[in-house]
Amino acid sequence: MERRRARRRAAWRRRRLVLLLMSPWLVGFSVFFGYPLVMSAYLSLNHYDLLSSPRWVGLANYRYLFTVDPQTWTAVKNTLWLIGVLVPLQVLSAFGLALMLARARTGVGIFRTIFYLPALAPPVAATLGFVFILNPATGPVNTILSHLGINGPLWFQDPSWAKPSLVMLGIWGVGNTMIIFLAAVLDVPRTLYESAQLDGAGPLQRLRYVTIPSISPVLLFAAVLGVIQGLQYFTQAYVAAGVASGQASQAADVTSVSLGYPVDSTLFYPVLLYQHGFVDFQMGYASAMAMFLFAVSFVVTLAIVINSRRWVHSGAR
């Protein structure tokens, strides 16, 4: 009897300890995550401009979003384009750089630092730098191209070149992924390469049958992370459009007119959400957009979490 009570008291103390340690996250999760999710679902069924109280409109926001609003499709298409082009290119270039670094005999530290530095540059600063470097009239890139007799494109001023310019910016900042890949490549046991070599595998076959299968979880992880980041791509698009359009029109006010510049070619889904929610203050409509984004990213996230055992090592080794 006495012992059971003591045990119960110990269990209660233990539970209290867990509760105490977890409390920041419990509060944080419910206030800054659970509440807004529920509220977002509610607001998405209302017309709400922040001034007058919400007015119930049922599914009208969703109907307008998916069937009427022409910008939705533009934004979805741009976002898919960015993810489809940027993510594979980032994985490929990071992998290529990591392979070259893993093979190098000297200067690894210097090269690694050089490839990593751009990833550190604040996104706003990096974007501003690229808009200047690629500025069509006097930018260094087009100046050099014209010395070579090439007529450079208009880059951020041209609807068909704006996204590729952003992709270049994205590849420049690939350093984080490269460091992770390099660690993974260096972690592949040497013995695997040696036995492959004994079996007569050439360098390409060793890459195909030893390196890639050994680090595939890391490659996959980077790709999925790239998709997640692609879904929230905002800063670079916002800054590039703002600065490039300000340059074209010399207008003082850049925010509202410039989103998506030029001709909606950089209007990504988060940019459109920003416009509806925080430029036009259509909170109900923006909530409907947020719910759709939630559904898409939840599916992607679930796919990762379900497969996470493959790359998240759990328990002490």
Add this chain to the structure above:
Amino acid sequence: MSTADVAVPFVRRRPPARVRRKRLLVSVANHSMLIAASIAFLAPFAFIAVTALMTNDQALSANLWPHPFAWHNFVDVFTKAPLWRWTFNTFEYASLATLGVVVSSVPVAYALARLRWRGRNLAFIVVLIALMLPPQVTVVPLYVAWAKFHPFGFNFIGTLWPVIIPNWFGDAFSIFLLRQFFLTIPEEYMDAARVDGCGEVRILLTVVSRLAKPAIAAVALFSFLYTFNDFFLPLLYSGESPHHWVLSIGLSEFRSLHQVQWNLTMAATLLVMAPVIVLFFLAQRAFVEGVTLTGVKG
């Protein structure tokens, strides 16, 4: 396994000349590609730096090299824009947020990694989901809530507090990173402390936090970087009041604010990049270890 680890005396034979020549060629090719890539990665920095030192007329011409060097650009940017104010706001946001992230995330990560309780795995999965979801998903109702919340008549919209405060309630990424590290600490350390009569809270404060110093340093570093670079949320809440802008917002509006020229814009860009790059060289090891820690092994 143990026999393979024993160092066997092994005389390396000199490979034949043909093999040596091939290896040298491969190495030369590899290094030339590395050098080419390095030039491509460094060029944007070089263009920015060179333009930051040009006069305005030069920046608008096709010249690629400054003549004369306009060092005063770096002084002029401070008079053209309230750069000190933005810097102060940025460091205020970054340091308060970083402090909050560390203080609130360490205990949560410890409970997730080292204590056994029902629902622990579910709680960890919830952390992972929170880590992955875009901030845009929750931002609309949060903005509405901050806009409607006026304790003692204080208006949160137009300040940085709505961006700082959530950091004091655990950050998913930091919890994840710290948990991964806590898992690697051998149980024997904790057991030894327990035998000596240490409670779990004291174990966390003394044993674990001391052993986990590199991970805590990495979390603080990443949190500082994240907040220093943060743009979306500060723009949302303080976009309308320039007095509360952080550097990233100020920089994005720099060119349009006073019709400022490219040379000054690039000087400001360079100044905003500088703290991060200096920080990197001061704490290079913590960086690389931290990044590798996030890339978790299979």
